[in-house]
Amino acid sequence: MKKYDTSTLLERFLRYVRIDTQANEKAGTYPSTPGQRELGRLLCEELRAMGVQNVEQDEHGLVFATIAATVPGAPTIAFTAHLDTSPETSGRNVQPQVIRNYPGGDIPLPGDPRQVIRVADNPELNQLVGKTLITTDGTTLLGADDKAGVAVIMEACRIMCENPDIPHGQIRIVFTCDEEIGKGVLYLEPDRIGAVVAYTLDGTGVGEIEAETFSADLALITITGANIHPAIAKGRMINAVRLAGKFLERLPQHHYSPETTSDREGFIHPYVIEGGVAQVTIRCLLRDFETPQLAEYAAWLREIGRQIERDHPGARVQVAVQPQYRNMREGIAREPRAVAYAVEAVRRAGLEPKLKSIRGGTDGALLTAKGLPTPNLSCGEHNFHSPLEWTCLEELESAVHVVLELCQVWAGH
Incomplete structure (x- = not known):
C-alpha cells in the first residue's frame, strides 16, 4: 500500500470546525443556518484551487464537484458528507484542543473543568497512546460529525489532483446541509450525482463499513x-x-x-x-x-x-x-459491489474491515431509498453531539487512504 502525504489534513479539519454550522430544526429555511452556506463557499474555493472540475454551490447550499477519470470507462462513484452539526450542542466559537503524542489517561477539557473525557467511558483511547487527538474545550461540540468526513474527502481530492497516476474513474463529490435534522437529501436526487454507488464518510473509529441503519x-x-x-x-x-x-x-x-x-x-x-x-x-x-x-x-x-x-x-x-x-439494508443489497469493494479497500489500506449496523441514520439511508446504494464509512468520530466529542488524526488519515484505495478498486486496480 502506498502512503500519500496527508500533511494538510489537520489544519484543514481545524479550519472547518471553527465555522458554526449548527442546524436549527425550527428555522423553516434550507439550509437552516447561514454557516452551512459559508462552509460550502469555502469548500468551493478550495476545490477550484485544487483544479477540481464542475464545482458548484447550488441555490440550496449543496456543493457538487467532479474529479475527471484517469481510467476511461471505469464506473463513476461518489463521496458525500454533511456540512451541518447537531442542534443538541452549541457549535459556536469552537476552540479545538490538539493533543500531540497522547500520553494516555483521562483528558480534562480546559474550557469547563466539569468536562473530562474519561478512559473508562472511552476504552478505545487505550489503543491511541502516542497518537494526535483533537477534542473540544468542553463548552461546545467539536463538529467531527461530520467535518471529519468533509476534511477526509477534501484531502483525498487534493491527493488525487496532485497525483494523476492514481487510477480511478470519475469521482463525484457532494456536500449536503441539514443532515442532522433529517433534511440532508431533501433537494438531492441520484440523477444529479450520476454515480453507480455513493459512500457517506460519517462513521466512528476506523475500518468500519455500515450497510444497515435504523x-x-x-x-x-x-x-x-x-x-x-x-x-x-x-x-x-x-x-x-x-x-x-x-x-x-x-x-x-x-x-x-x-x-x-x-x-x-x-x-x-x-x-x-x-x-x-x-x-x-x-x-x-x-x-x-x-x-x-x-x-x-x-x-x-x-x-x-x-x-x-x-x-x-x-x-x-x-x-x-x-x-x-428506512433501513438501507435492502437497497444496498441490490448492488453487492458497494460493500464488497469497500471491504477490499479497507484491507488494502492496512486495516481490518468491520461490518456494522448504525443505531441511527445517514444521508446514505435516504439516498439508498431513492435508488443510489450508499454505505457509510469510518472517519474517526467519537462522542458526537457532545462537549466530550473527540477525534484522532491518525484515524482521519486512515480514512483518506481507504477513500483512495476504494477509488482504485472501482477502477479495476
Whole structure:
C-alpha cells in the first residue's frame, strides 16, 4: 500500500470546525443556518484551487464537484458528507484542543473543568497512546460529525489532483446541509450525482463499513386540556402538563428506551416537550432495524393516548407520525459491489474491515431509498453531539487512504 502525504489534513479539519454550522430544526429555511452556506463557499474555493472540475454551490447550499477519470470507462462513484452539526450542542466559537503524542489517561477539557473525557467511558483511547487527538474545550461540540468526513474527502481530492497516476474513474463529490435534522437529501436526487454507488464518510473509529441503519419515524403527540384561572379551576381545569407526565410514565421504562437498549434493539425516545396547561406537545423518536416494528411503537403511543382520554374525560390526545428514513439494508443489497469493494479497500489500506449496523441514520439511508446504494464509512468520530466529542488524526488519515484505495478498486486496480 502506498502512503500519500496527508500533511494538510489537520489544519484543514481545524479550519472547518471553527465555522458554526449548527442546524436549527425550527428555522423553516434550507439550509437552516447561514454557516452551512459559508462552509460550502469555502469548500468551493478550495476545490477550484485544487483544479477540481464542475464545482458548484447550488441555490440550496449543496456543493457538487467532479474529479475527471484517469481510467476511461471505469464506473463513476461518489463521496458525500454533511456540512451541518447537531442542534443538541452549541457549535459556536469552537476552540479545538490538539493533543500531540497522547500520553494516555483521562483528558480534562480546559474550557469547563466539569468536562473530562474519561478512559473508562472511552476504552478505545487505550489503543491511541502516542497518537494526535483533537477534542473540544468542553463548552461546545467539536463538529467531527461530520467535518471529519468533509476534511477526509477534501484531502483525498487534493491527493488525487496532485497525483494523476492514481487510477480511478470519475469521482463525484457532494456536500449536503441539514443532515442532522433529517433534511440532508431533501433537494438531492441520484440523477444529479450520476454515480453507480455513493459512500457517506460519517462513521466512528476506523475500518468500519455500515450497510444497515435504523428505520425511523417521528411521532408528534399533542395533548389538549382545558385552561381556566386556577382560582375557579375545580372540576373545570384539565391540565395538559400533568397529563403529559402521566403519558410519559406509561411508556416502557426498562425496555425500548435509548438508555436501556443496544445492538439491534429499537426504542421509543421522547426528546422535546413544550406547552402549558391548555396544550402540550411531545416529540418522540421511533427507531428499529425492522421497519414494521415502527407501526407497533406508534400503536403503543395511541393506546396510551386512549387510556389518558378514558381516565380524564374532556382531554384529547392525538398522535401524528411522520416517516423519516428506512433501513438501507435492502437497497444496498441490490448492488453487492458497494460493500464488497469497500471491504477490499479497507484491507488494502492496512486495516481490518468491520461490518456494522448504525443505531441511527445517514444521508446514505435516504439516498439508498431513492435508488443510489450508499454505505457509510469510518472517519474517526467519537462522542458526537457532545462537549466530550473527540477525534484522532491518525484515524482521519486512515480514512483518506481507504477513500483512495476504494477509488482504485472501482477502477479495476
